[in-house]
Amino acid sequence: MSAHWISICTLIGMFVLATVLPINMGVIAFVGAFLVGTLVAGLNAKAILGGFPADLFLTLVGITYLFALAQNNGTIDWLVKLAVRAVRGRIAAIPWIMFFIAALLTSVGAVSPAAVAIIAPIALGFAAKYGINPLMMGLMVVHGAQGGGFSPISIYGGITNKIVAKAGLPLSEMTTMLASLGVNLTVSLLLFFMFGGMKLLRQKADASGEVPAVRRTAHGQGGAQVYGDAEAEALTEEHRTAIRDDDSLMNAAPVASADTGSRTYQLATVAGLIGLAVLTLFFKQDIGFVSISIGLLLTLMAPNLQKRALGQVSWPEIMLIVGVSTFVGVMDKMGTIDFVGHSVAGLTSPLMAALLLCFVGAVVSAFASSTAVLGSLIPLAVPFLEGDAGVSAIGFIAAMAVSSTIVDVSPFSTNGALVLANAKGIDRDVFFRQLLVYGAIVTLVAPVVVWLLFVVL
Template sequence: MSSHWISIYALIGMFVLATVLPINMGVIAFVGAFLVGTLVAAMNAKAIIAGFPADLFLTLAGITYLFALAQNNGTIDWLVKLAVKAVRGRIAAIPWIMFAIAALLTSVGAVSPAAVAIIAPIALGFAARYGINPLLMGLMVVHGAQGGGFSPISIYGGITNKIVARAGLPLSETTTMLASLGVNLAVSLLLFFLMGGMKLVRQKADSEGRVPPLRPVAHGQAGAQVYGDAEAESFAEERRIATSGEGSLMAPLQEGGAANGMRLYQIATVLGLLALAGLTLFFKQDIGFVSITIGLLLTLMAPNLQKRALGQVSWPEIMLIVGVSTYVGVMEKMGTIDFVGHSVAGLTSPLMAALLLCFVGAVVSAFASSTAVLGSLIPLGVPFLQGDNAVSAIGFIAAMAISSTIVDVSPFSTNGALVLANAKGVDRDVFFRQLMVYGAIVTLVAPVVVWFLFVVL
């Protein structure tokens, strides 16, 4: 067996092991990089470490640190309440408000499971109160989180853009961002009409927010949390804060002077997020350094309040990404990436090769980590994205990004499991099967649709 196939089988084994067992895939990938690098490729430790993505590490740490600060000082809670008040009794607008908030959170740096963990309990509570289809509401939250996930200052966007740049491929941050948002928005619009959205248009709450529910609300049926992949670790602290109210500091806002001071702090946080977007999008500053700088300024304003923020950084998520990236670096040095790309391109046309990788990304992501899939599959497409018969690299990146994330509605993924766990007044077994069927449909249909839209056309 050649060294290339050994490294490929090792990567497949990592996905399987991280899916079956609650082990962070990043840890497995670091060990794989060491063993494959030394025993198979005869590389020394220095050469293996050279593949460690320091810039990606800084980006992930900086963004999640800044988001933890925004969560702790109540800025996220405040923005959610402002958005919900904007509904003004229009029940049909609530699912779209939840979609927009989830998209906003991921677009400014929240990992997708963290955004869903914060919004899903609120959204599904609204669904139970106002008789909204809980499946519709849960899917709107997940698609919203995925729709905003590829902004240039988001986790997915930062990962994808750096991987693409490192691979030497043409980069269009705006195309990937708008493609993801557009597809998820279109899917949500279709779901809204198919799952009773028009019925909600005829409902309206009174000035106190009361409206007769269309079915009784069941209480105490939240169920146990079940998480399907390594990403689950990244949002445990955020969810605990969001659901318990601890650290949100909304209670002290009732105290005159303290309320004014906290509101100013929250306004400063919003300005910091806007500054991050401006400096990175228009002035091309490094997102990692800028986010940490803004985070430090916010911390200096209230050091005691934010003393635990560093512990809330998504270290398991970071471990996952940098571990897989380091292993992919070993594969690149071995020549495995070129070997696989040329093999796939040789077996079929570049168009079919692109479709095949989109399917692989969708199937694996439905059960494992979307971020790990992005890190490992995009480099495999490099050979058939170059040359005379190459497909559009920008279009392929958009298709690959969407295929690998839109399937997170599966109940076996973190986002789908969160929706299942927080649904109220439902038969949990039936709800699980509904999520599973919908996830299977998306896994089979989405790769073909996005491949046709962004690669073929």
């Protein structure tokens, strides 16, 4: 077996092992980079560490640290309550409020599972109280989180854009962001009308927050949460602090908490998030340094309040991403990336190669880590995207981004498992099968649709 095939089989084995066992794929990837790099490629430790993505590491640490600060001081909860109260009893608006809040959270730097962990308990509590289909509500939260996931200052967006830039491919951050938001928004619109949206449009809560025409459903038991991919390890303190009382936030009075900052501090946090967007989008400053700088300013304002923030940084998620990136760096030094890309392009046309990679990304991501998929598959496409291959690199990146993340509605992914665990007043076995069927449909259909939209057309 050639060195190229040994590294490819190792990469496949890493995905399988991380899917079957609750082991962080980043740990496996670092070991794989060391063993393959030294025993197969003849590289020394310095050469192997040359593939360590220091800039990406700083970005992930900075963004997740700043998001932890915003969660701890009550800014996130405050913004959620303001948005929910804005619906003024319009029941049909609640799923869309949840969609856009989830999208906003991921667009400003929250990892997708953390955003779903915060919003899903609230959203599904609303679904039980107001007779909203829990499947529709849960799926709209997940699609919202995925829809906002490719903004230039988001986790997915930062990873993808850095990988594309490193590969020397044409880059359009706005195209990838709008593609993800557009596809997920369209899917959510279809789900809204398929699962009772027209009925909701005719309902409105009274002054007490009740809907007389809706029979109140009993709240079901909580149920254990089962996570099926490595990204679940990123849900540390964010998930434990995310579970809230599922009564209506439109009627609930604010409850003071020892962990909640003052309104002035929350306004400063919002200003910091806006400043992050302005400095990175318009002044092209490094998002990692900017986010850590803003986080330090907020910490100096209330150091005791933010003691937990550094511990809430998504270290397992960061370990996963930088580990896989380091292994891909070893594959790149070995020439395996070029070997695979040219082999795929040689087996079939570039258009079919693009479709094949989209399918691979969707299937693997439904069971494993979306971030790991993005980090490993995009570099494989570089050879047939370079030159006059008839495939737009910008379109392919958009298609790969969407097909590798929209499948996180699967109950085997963290997001799908969170929806399943937080649904109330339902038969969990039936709900699991519904999520499973929907996830399978999305996995089979989405790659073809996005390939047609962004690559062929």
